[in-house]
Amino acid sequence: MEEDKIINQLKEKFGEKILDAKIQRARRVVITINRDDIYEVCKYLYENGYEYLSCISAVDYEDRFESVYHIFNAKTRVLVQIKAIIPKDDPKIKSVYSIWKAADWFEREAYDMMGIVYEGHPDLRRILLPHDFKGFPLRKDFKLTPAQWFEKKG
Amino acid sequence: MKYNIEGLEVEEKDGEMILNMGPHHPSTHGVCRLVLKLEGERAKEIIPVIGYLHRGVEKICENRTYPQIIPITDRMDYLSAMNNNLVYCLAVEELMGIEVPERANYLRIIAAELQRIASHLIFIATFGADFGSWTIMMYGFREREMVLDLLEEMSGARFLYSYMRIGGVKRDVSEKFVEQCKKTLNIIEKRLVDYENYINENEILLDRLQGVAKVSAKEAINLGLTGPNLRASGVAYDIRKVDPYCIYDRFDFDIVTRKEGDVYARVMVRIDEIKESIRIVRQALRELPDGEIRAKVPKVIKPPAGEVYARVESPRGELAVYLISDGKSDKPYRIKFRTPAFANLAAFPHFNKNLLIPDLLLSFASIDIVMGDIDR
Amino acid sequence: MKDLIMFLILSVIAVVSSLFVFLSKNIFRGALSLSLLLVTMAMFFAMLNAEFIAAVQILVYAGGVLVLILFAIMLTKEREPSVSEVTTSRAVALIAFVVLSLFYLAKHTWEKYVPEKEFSATGASVGTKLFQTYVIPFEAASFLLLAAMIGAIYLARRRG
């Protein structure tokens, strides 16, 4: 099966770096890795036919952040979901902009909403919120109640 | 002279002009702001500024129960509300392992494809307005109105339907609807010929569309373009075929592609896609089975812990939802919408360098964005 | 009598507008007053029975050349009126201009420039003069202009 094949390939190539790998359902593979290996894994997948970066999302768990990449191979029709674990106290991860230009705005959005810094991104600014917004609203500890006032631009 | 564009320093050199196109401009299709660095009328650099319509949908969803989220998804891409409903319902159903009844599946497909027709028609209409032909605009809306009538018959609403439910659909359709639907499809099919002729037999228009804002297949994939924009570059990538959902694998239809990758191709792909959608709806109407329209679902929807990535082909491209449930509450832990227009707009500045303003606007219109979809 | 009144009114307009052309701090307004000057010149021609030349004056200078000038002004970035300073070279140039024109005026008499009464510059008469009496200078001029145009195109091409 294609799903098994890609898991075996990845395990062969990266060995211990693949913390967890499972088949969620047909055409869905979930892989968990550490944040330091994200660039190499993505590069490897890209070179092996996983050309479509579908989405990058950031998730705030109680003990960690996760940057989740959905990468699709149109030939084998397998969608690989890579979950990169990021520690809470140092939310940084390497950018994959140099592999997929599509990562540009996804990473900016993740930064905007979750405060994860994508290192090596050429233009990491807020995207949906005003540039002088304080805090990261999709974090679970974000306080919703107090309003923010923004400086008036001349 | 230096400008601060949402935190980005941009310098205006000699012979350049920084022009704010939007947030209020007739051709930006909503409140999108494009900061253009012009040399004469040639845009050297494009800096999109978005977020004017940001409502924090993802945050709101974290504080709503699962069924309450359906109307919120309507308001993201308001021109293809059915597809937004569909992707969200598919995600929850996959999480809970709900089997959708046959009839509901067919109705979903009819609704989604009618929505695609309506959305592509509105694309053609607004595109007409952008190249200065109000006639095409009126024609597009005229045809869309008929499709909206059908959707109203189905769901009771004309714009924001909330038609899909977790485990099925809201209402059943009657025999009358089936007849009406067949009639309307015939009319639209006939009128599509007019559109094609208008574009293909007009030298001025061909001059404006052909060869403008070309994007190669490889580049388009790398930029994350999806939907008709990607297919216009010759990539046969359609979620309905490559990652089938619902019951799309039962239908006989083709992926429309074009080789050129320019504005012309993006327009023609959409016109041809309407034809394919008509084909699908006709098949669905023919095979429409009797039976339930909604599966038995618990009163309180509380999916087990887990995560799911569901995606559908919306009229604008790949629409996906990444849903995480912690299994403890009746509200999602995290929900992330991967909206097609967001990715398409992100790609836009990369393949539109050095275009004149009129070409730029046509190219902008041709990627068919909806600001509600981008800002969420 | 009627002509004199007209002449006086027009000359006041002409002098004022031509002064405004180089006294105006706003380059765009200066160009616009230049167009006023050109139209007044056309009216002078019309008063001298040279309606053809008057119309051509408006068509070519006000409608053509001036639009080019305005186009060029719009391309320049300077929006704020720039205050022109009185430099030595400008003062010298002004004084030289005044002295020379006074010298010129003193040397020539007015009578010489009264138009020939029998000649009225209608389209036909101008055509006859151009294509019969002065056909060689006319052709030479057009040849020169053509050469200049080709040269300009060549220069522009090499730069771009």
Added chain:
Amino acid sequence: MVAELVDYIMSNKILLGISKGVVVGLFIILYASLMVLFLTWVERKVAARIHVRYGPNRTGPYGLLQPLADGAKLIQKEDIIPYAADRLIFTLAPVFAFAFAVLPFAAMPLADGLILADLNVALLYIIALASLSIIPVIMAGWASNNKYSLLGAMRAAALNLSYEIPLVLSIMGVVLVVGSLNVFDIVKYQTEYIFGIIPKWIIILQPLGFFVFFVASIAEMSRIPFDMPESESELIAGFHTEYSGMKFAMLLFAEYIHMVFGSMLAVLLFFGGWHLPGLGYVLSFLENFLSGFAYTVVKWAIQFGVIVAKALAIMFVLMWIRMTLPRARLHSIPTFYWKYLLPLALINLGITAVAVAVVG
């Protein structure tokens, strides 16, 4: 009292000239304004018909009073001058636009013998004034101090430099055929017949010339497909983005007057002016019944009606084109004018010159 005044005016040559000028001038302005009001209604109706909708139908019969309602609305609007605008030029631009639009009518015959200023170079005067109409556009665009307006003005200037020469050259073809710059002579030339049946309208002798003239005058009126200066979907409204109220109305008026002017010029130059086959018999029939002055008035009215009817037909074609064609590509337009239309006009002129030399 009135009779004495009339007598006095009739006896004094200067006063007669002035009063004739005032009357005809007022008539021209009135005619242009009414025509514009009517045209806005016609345009909306024609557009609606082509769009498969109704158009204005609430104000008066067939919505005929819609232009008046629009006018009333525009008068009520606040007159806004942007803070950073050049106030003087910003205010003068609509005035000039209106003036330059109306002035060419002075040398335009409205009927046989009805003209404000009979110049022997009338045609040249008309063209010259028409070429001036670009200056208010540039003034408006520049003075607004708005980047879109400036771009619109620049486009207008670039377009003006393109269409002017083919326009003039195509008119020169007519001048060559007739041998006169006087519009009366041109229309008189067209009242004759070829082989006794076909009216000798210049469109028959100069089809190519008319094509060039028509295309160039669409650009002169800045209408779709050559409405670069305004192009509402690109530059919002180009040079009149910042205008409101009556100033906006004047710019709009000027634009429609250009349309009236362009189509009237086309009628006079190419479609026989007031000439219509068979009209001569009607007029000579009427001459038997009416005395001198009354006959002249009736004759003028009929001839003027003929011109207006023909002009309306041309304007209808213009509206039709506007509703059918998309806006042309910006950088294709100078190419089109310089590389295709200008050579066409020159070829037309050359053929005409040879033909005139050969025939007589």
